[in-house]
Amino acid sequence: MARAAAPALPMSDGQRETLEVLARSRTAPHREVQRARALLLAGDGMANTAIAAQVGATVKTVRAWRERFVGEGLVKFAQVKEGRGRKATIPQAKIEEIVDLTLHSKPAGETHWSCRTMAAKTGVSSSQVQRIWSARGLKPHLVDTFKLSNDPQFETKLVDVVGCT
Template identity: 30%
Template structure:
């Protein structure tokens, strides 16, 4: 039953109750309608009969936009403002409405109307998302090696029990910001309050090595990053069991300056012959699981950054490492080589579409 049919049915019930001599209050009670509603429709029927139960013609402005106009505005939203000669970084609904009127798409269109049109297609040109083209020619081969290690496989052969996978990196420039007024704890209907102004107490680098399958973290703080600080971390891990007597220990690292390229791999092997350095592809640090741990540290330790000095920063990081290692479980890493192939296929299609659009634009 449609809404119009339901409305007519309720009005008919009011009339039938009234024909039985019931009061407006009783009719409202039995039908669940407001007393004013009962009074209105009872009076309309008394004055006009059955035609009085119909809806009156509404005086609102008729629909003023054609489907083509909405499509033209959506098409405009799908172009960067700079491509149309507009000196904006991105569109807002008011700016799109203004541009549509200047182009003659509509004599007048409100920003709220534009917002409704874009919402129909989930377009949000005022938002942005950062991404990067793949530039590493060996991206798939390098990524596959990392993903295979996460699945405890190396060059098609399962890892032995005495072989380990370490994910390592540096979190640079963790500052000690001493707030000018004490941080206030949350209270009733009030979030934690952190003073905006602060004094600078210096910065340090936090280096961490994460055992992927054992869910154990080994870390240290250094005044800065570099080859020596990174090798200090390696020595800290490789000089303890079970890594000291392991068959092989794989070190997954990104392409940062302290462990970049074949020289870094040779330096690691020279210091520890059973250590193997495995690089992620260029611009693919997201494949390094220690980055997940760093995101946990950022949320749970660093933010909102209210430390008296660097000593307090170091103490907090070490205490958190002990707390984390006491209960940690391996990350549920679900990105596999099959997902990698799907990702690369999507990027290839996106690149091809982008190149085709660029060619069309140049031809035009």
């Protein structure tokens, strides 16, 4: 049973111009460039199967892009629909545990947490610990305290070096 070819996708001159700019872009995300090319071909009246083959997508995806364009235009073009994309693999409670341990404790016999020691303590990978710390600006290896020398002649040496009395 052959499906009827989809009609040419109606679009305004402004929409076509925006899609042409996106389709030529070398800096836009690949998925946006791919979708823009597919919509332009659909606007020219090309069949969904030919569009899918040319842009490297499935026919189902091309149909979904067409339907979304008819319903929303370019308003939400760059937004990924809710529920799509990579899902969180680490629970929020584990993230909070890592942050709390980083801020309020030290590993036994060490001065600060490293990615590996935190990973071993919490049961996640060291790269996940690094991503959590980076996202929150945590740098446990940097010392934020001032240490005063316990040298008995520290004051005399300080005056000699600085020259203040």
